[in-house]
Amino acid sequence: MPIFIDRRLNPKDKSLGNRQRFLRRAREELKHSIRDQIRTGKISDVDAEHAVSMPAKGTSEPRFDDAKDSGRRQHVLPGNKHFAPGDRIAKPSQGGGIGSRPGKRVSEDDFRFVLSREEVLDLFFEDLELPDMVKLNLKEIVAFKPRRAGFTVTGSATNINVGRTMRHSHGRRIALKRPKRRDVEAVQQELAALEEAPPNAATHQRIAELREELERLERRRRLIAFVDPIDIRFNRFDPQPVPNANAVMFCLMDVSGSMGEREKDLAKRFFVLLHLFLKRRYDRTEIVFIRHTHEAQEVDEETFFYSTQSGGTIVSTALEEMRRVIDERYPSSEWNIYAAQASDGDNSVTDSERCISLLDNEIMRLCQYFAYVEIIDERESHIFGSTDNGTSLWQAYSTVDDNWPNFQMTRIAKAADIYPVFRRLFTKQPTPQKSG
């Protein structure tokens, strides 16, 4: 009889280490292809598996290989039907055909495979420079909280439910007729009284009876425990997903001519990050896209990112549109409202005043959080750096920033600058927001 070993239950991901090494090697290229997919795909699709094609660079395995198009060879083939020696057969034009085995290596360097959600997020996070804690937070799927869920017969001592346990114990004592202390004491008293009284034959017998009775009662009390392991009940806790309420995310963007491809791409990553955050915290997240030039309108994602519109720039129109949508569909009593605005900072001076008043008087009261990024050129980032002077919108929003703790703003020139605007969101330990 041979030795049998059942390996089915062995850990399965034996090749995980190899996969990680492979992904690390192809990291740059995979990052590009994920970034392209994020650029062209929907914001909410980021948080899922993605299929990518085999990276070409760094994954080839060279060796000394014969050149297919050189030299003289002889092939031996089966299945001759009508050839005679000396016959000529035209070579097939390209690839495959007679004598050439379909090269496994050719196809092995060219196929698509699927990256898991975690791997996609890792690649997405890479140059956003998120702190590790935040990455962890975003990758975690649902938060669980232990909740009371009835009773159980097993558990740790700290979870003993005394009331329940005692009730069981009581019932059992009644059912098994455990002698009460009162009964025992009564017998003891009578016994003591008789023993004190002058002895005679009748009391003598009574004493013997009582002694026997007392012993019987006490034995029974010993046999039937006051609290038996069988009575003990523990509180049971069930991990339940934290009840998250609804959140709506407003994406506001200036789409006038001054916003080019680069600006839109940065803006998109800014929105994606906020969306990832919201998705972790809330059961249901909705996204509203509002674009504006000198007038604002609510549009779908496609239009938001890809169509251009000509016109001037009046930011307040977008804020008004946002207020209108909130009034219409997202009462702040039921929705957590988050807003993210991206712009290059252009605005007319008079309108900036209006923006301040709109924010101060209405919108900031409704919002959980309002994040503003101003997308600037890399060269400008040296000039502006940390100074307060800047575009008119920046100056206007600076005053709002002073008044409202839930308002955040920053200038970004590259992807790594995005995170600071969310810093407060992520550093605050998430407390589930209940609706109502």
Add this chain to the structure above:
Amino acid sequence: MDAGTSGLLFSGSDWDFATLSRAHDAIEKIATEELGLDVYPVQMEVISSEQMLDAYSSIGMPLMYRHWSFGKHFLYQELLYRKAGRGLAYELVINSNPCIVYLMEENTMPLQALVTAHAAFGHNHFFKNNYLFRQWTDAGSILSYLDFAKSYITRCEERHGLAAVEEILDAAHALMEQGVFRYRRPPKLSSEKQREGIRERLEYEERSYNDLWRTIPKSKSGEPAGEAESKIAERKRSLHLPEENLLYFLEKNSLILEPWQREIIRIVRIVAQYFYPQRQTQVMNEGCATFVHYTIMNTLFDRGQISEGAMLEILRSHSNVVFQPAFDDQRYSGINPYALGLDLMQDIQRICTEPTAEDRDWFPDIAGNGDWRETMLDAWANHRDESFIRQYLSPRLIRKWRLFTLNDAANEAHYQVASIHNERGYEKIRSALADSYDVGTSRSDIQVVDLDLLGDRHLRLQHKVRDGIVLEEESRDATLRHVRKLWGYDVSLQGVDAETGASVYECSTRQIEE
């Protein structure tokens, strides 16, 4: 289950360990008593399909060090399995002692029986008895060696970083084909004890390393030492060059490698050497295993130990495995070693028992000797594909397969049919087919021919160009860069025509920009 009373080994398609064991014992009885097979003890391991994919991607070994290329192969195999609907092998067998056979849990019981006969007896016998495996691999120690290799490389990764280890492995993998001894026997694997000793010594050297030693003035004999060294180099050259095993040469002679890097190259080299006999005996190995399972399953069926339904399933899998489409078929992808192997074996059986006049003419020493078992055992033990085909491919089989040869010159627009299955063609087809299984001619012959240790340490490789077949340039240059990485100095490769000795091409890492 009423298997006991009806004489059936199993019924239905479900299996459990008791049934597996019963089938194994029945098969073993036939294999050893009637076919005269001689096998290593068997260890059967049941695995899931995912684990089978794991094993696939790490070149079929149960333990393997980690490398990104295995991850890439895994993705590819997974894709084929999931998307293209390609089935996985039913089994995987490892040339080790005890012989490890993987069974997939998804297999039905008839398949498990088939696999047991095929792998646990067919392949197992071949591994234990074929001269190539006996001489060139060490079945007893391969698993413990791989265990050592895996943990050694993990330790290197911890100590020197993933990137440094990966660089060496990449380079060594590129030279794997040139990393085997083809003509002289490789040294035996050192025992665990010795390896432990080597490691301890290296660790001791590292611990006792003191930078101060460097500052101590060299002895006065510094100058003459150079001359002595040159003499040693001369002698070395006269002793060891040309060297066909590039990895061995680099491991022993590279001037820039650290001890741990040499050890890694050694590991890759030993793995390559371990698989070398398998590449030379594909047709025979599969032919032997297929013949064994086919014979045993039929015997069991004849004795009423396998039901008709199960036999039908077995035959269906069997005929899938030995399917050989003709060259002009869409599905043609070369000669199927299972089909060719099985046909060769059955043909030997036929020649031994019912020879024709033609067979008596071609195979005077075995035709009609009646003892096909002994004849076959002898063939399995003493041949590799190339010599086996040269010896045993009969005209009848050439006719059955309708084999023909095509001449293919790269500069012509046509193939030319050279020989077909007729009197004049038999010999030629036989030797052409045998040549195509000769690993010695089918892989590029690249050797170290010269190096100048005293000058610029330029390493010269020579490629013997046969029949004008040169190397694919892009991968050639990339591989040369890898050689340079291991050697540390410039490397050049010269293509020399094998017959005339004329130079065909020349390239050097100096010309190839990094």
